[in-house]
Amino acid sequence: MSGTPLPEGGSTPPADPLRDEVAQLHEAVKSQRDIGMAIGLLSARYACSTEQAWRTIVRVSQDSNTKVRAVARVLVSTHDGTASEADRETLARFVAHLPASGWPEGQPAGE
Numbered sequence: 001m002s003g004t005p006l007p008e009g010g011s012t013p014p015a016d017p018l019r020d021e022v023a024q025l026h027e028a029v030k031s032q033r034d035i036g037m038a039i040g041l042l043s044a045r046y047a048c049s050t051e052q053a054w055r056t057i058v059r060v061s062q063d064s065n066t067k068v069r070a071v072a073r074v075l076v077s078t079h080d081g082t083a084s085e086a087d088r089e090t091l092a093r094f095v096a097h098l099p100a101s102g103w104p105e106g107q108p109a110g111e
Contacts, residue, residue: 031069038072041079046099060097066090 035057042053057075061068074090077083083091 031072034072034076035069038075041075056098060094063097064093066093 038057039050039053042048042056043050046053046056048056057068057071060066061071064071070090071094074083074087074094077087078091
């Protein structure tokens with residue numbers, strides 16, 4: 001029989017590192033989805049290319065000292081109306097770094 005031999009004592013290693021890695025991968029996929037959605041929203045809102053939208057997100061991130069994934073999450077949640085009070089406060093910090101026409105407050109979900 002081939003395969004990896006069991007460690008001394010015959011038990012398998014704990015699965016916690018695998019669970020951690022799976023959780024990190026799930027978070028990465030969610031972040032990438034939010035970033036893609038935010039790029040699309042900025043492109044549509046400001047009639048710009050996806051490259052310009054990406055650069056805008058990066059600039060907002062740098063100027064506000066906020067991670068790119070957090071900028072994207074706040075823009076998406078504001079757009080779809082699921083933004084928390086903390087997200088709205090964070091958005092207020094971003095407004096100075098967005099193009100002059102600003103970012104509209106989203107409608108609450110379901111309306």
